[in-house]
Amino acid sequence: MNPSGVITFMSDFGLEDAYVGIVKGVILGINPRTRIIDITHQIPHGSISDAAFVLQDACRFFPEGTVHLAVIDPGVGTARRCIAVQTERHFFVGPDNGLFWPIIDRHSSPRIVHLNESRYFRSEISDTFHGRDIFAPVAAHLSAGLALHLLGPQISNPACLARPLPEIRNDQLLGRVIRVDHFGNLITNIDKETLKNFLEDEEAVIRVGRLQITGIGRTYEETTPGGVIALMGSTGFLEVAVCLGRADDLDGLKTDESIEREVIITRSGPTS
């Protein structure tokens, strides 16, 4: 697989400091021709599950040969390994803490190496900024065409990530809200196929918090302003949204934090 010359970069560093820019400076010092595209740097601090969800969605839209650099690394400087992953189309570089698990899990034979060839790192390695000292140079070398196997020994036991999956119980499809996006849309873990198989041809009744929605919509504006809609989002998962508003503002969801963000779907009968 030829490198595409593109490196994507995702982190929980935020944008107020120089950390993101410093990583890019290190990359450009090794591969001046690479294109660095930000995914997001506002993953909640240390939230490996948020990062894993965002990355498994975003990476699909990048050219073959893209290197995805992801640094959500609460365990920096501890015993956790640094890894690189090669799938059919992409490379991934980051900490071995489950961040890449959804991607590893959906490929038939990803190659994973433990990064231990320090000649491909910076000469001085800090205990607190492996993004700069290990992951950035490795991503840069991969983007310049370095073969994966030169980075370290292959491993077959990467860290997993527990991901709640939707389940069917007592004739209900039970899922949960796994992420709230910029618009306040609630993104659930209920994928298109699971929902379709459950409903067959019947209409859905969706309950989340104190909210109840009948039917799956198509667009954000097909109800009146303030109206709630459930639809299959661009991520491929069921979303709850509010027309010209924010679903996460809805009564019972924000105001009472003890309400677990469970999503319950039942069948209401054949669609008209």
Place this chain on the structure above:
Amino acid sequence: MNPSGVITFMSDFGLEDAYVGIVKGVILGINPRTRIIDITHQIPHGSISDAAFVLQDACRFFPEGTVHLAVIDPGVGTARRCIAVQTERHFFVGPDNGLFWPIIDRHSSPRIVHLNESRYFRSEISDTFHGRDIFAPVAAHLSAGLALHLLGPQISNPACLARPLPEIRNDQLLGRVIRVDHFGNLITNIDKETLKNFLEDEEAVIRVGRLQITGIGRTYEETTPGGVIALMGSTGFLEVAVCLGRADDLDGLKTDESIEREVIITRSGPTS
């Protein structure tokens, strides 16, 4: 007009999700050589008027042949059209909802096409993310040199945008605050020429909220810290600012939301 190889990108997607990065991935998959420059992704959700103001200012500073991609699209998936616009120097790609109206309105013969040649889109089109599925690929193709007319039929009735213009009534120049920037500066809709013609050689008295300012200043620091100043801003419109502070914090503007942000200018007599 040769493409400059630059695509600018403006949206209301925010920076917490992968939506912005995904659009860039799609672009690079079609034109790997393009440079993508963010204008802003923090337009208030669905605010077409904010977006239109920002874009009509920013686009002027880009090289000839730049493609301006703008996705503020509350009507995604409804009947609104997708369009591309060509002016003497630039291209624009986005929803036909008035976003490009200030730009269209100031050019003598812009060419506007309705995007309906789906061979230039992604193969699967969602109902909720046309930024990724329609606008990104079209912008990429234009930046690679595709001729506009190949994207769809020309149209002559793009959506307009109602924009409040300053008016003179009872010997007063009446305008309004149309935007508040990062620094808390109030940007009005009073342009340099209208103000100059109104004042002739007299000094201005500017009233906004409970605030009254005499004279038009030149720089942010020509009054004492906390002092208010009105000046002609870099956007070409009159601004109200506070030296080392925020104009939008001023008493009567933030605390009492019912005060309409009207700007009233009167002449106070010949300048000394």
Place this chain on the structure above:
Amino acid sequence: MNPSGVITFMSDFGLEDAYVGIVKGVILGINPRTRIIDITHQIPHGSISDAAFVLQDACRFFPEGTVHLAVIDPGVGTARRCIAVQTERHFFVGPDNGLFWPIIDRHSSPRIVHLNESRYFRSEISDTFHGRDIFAPVAAHLSAGLALHLLGPQISNPACLARPLPEIRNDQLLGRVIRVDHFGNLITNIDKETLKNFLEDEEAVIRVGRLQITGIGRTYEETTPGGVIALMGSTGFLEVAVCLGRADDLDGLKTDESIEREVIITRSGPTS
């Protein structure tokens, strides 16, 4: 020194407006081949000391020949000069207000010019946006290989910046918190060498606010969640952090703003 083709860009413009994008448009109109890398645009408005600290750290990681454009410019349009600086490895362009002082101060013979050759500026210069009209074009010309001396006369009296340095008094090492990063880590002005020389081989006791920490740690996770740690950060300065939390939330630091963020280090005896 050959230009690297990279321009870094730091400002206090924020990301809600087009100001950052406009600067990039002007740069690309002069040097279409340059790579523009953001350092941060969220320096607190007008905070020259924050900007100076961030830049003196970040610039070290960029390739030789990089041009660092920094616009934190509360004095725009007043008598302050516009300057460009050349060190052994880099160029710097921005206002002469102390922003570059830590960098100038640590180099043996930096060359500094007063930018007054207006043929290298935009044709129209505003009073309020020199980032767009002066600094952007100058940075672009330098990145394209223009020789520094053509930009204006050399000067030897750039603006300084008062920076509190750590001091030893009554057998205590006294420093202060100079910056709080995205993670809530408190970054102090106590550098590695000063600390090492003070402690010799004894263990440190660090007091900041009502907080007391014994010993210098190595990683963020070597204490229990919520536990406080002091460690030598990636910036090369002592930091106070909280495991899976924010040091700036600690009682006595946020709640009582009148507590000066002094950092007091004493020796507690030989390390075990």
